[in-house]
């Protein structure tokens with residue numbers, strides 16, 4: 256006896272079945288400031304200023320203010336992993352100017368999906 260099994264709607268739409276969430280690796284962030292090094296693992300596609308705002312790593316070490324690319328308080332130098340970051344945007348160009356050539360980025364403008372190493376100057 257042969258049983259007929261109805262195909263789930265996912266298969267009919269060309270989606271994998273059983274539908275599983277495809278997870279990506281969780282990035283490791285190494286953050287240097289004031290001679291100290293802090294390391295944290297974050298969710299994929301994370302903004303560190305948003306995290307700091309809800310008191311998660313790199314809180315309380317990351318300096319920031321506006322969260323919108325207007326103050327440059329969150330400026331950090333990218334020591335490693337910069338090749339995976341999005342291109343410098345117009346807010347970063349406006350706020351950082353020549354500091355971009357030295358590897359500075361506005362952390363509030365970055366959504367992190369890969370390992371990255373950052374350094375923030377003690378004064379900013």
Ligand code: FES
Nearest residue numbers: 322324327329363
């Ligand atoms: S927090 Fe103000 S520019 Fe990033």
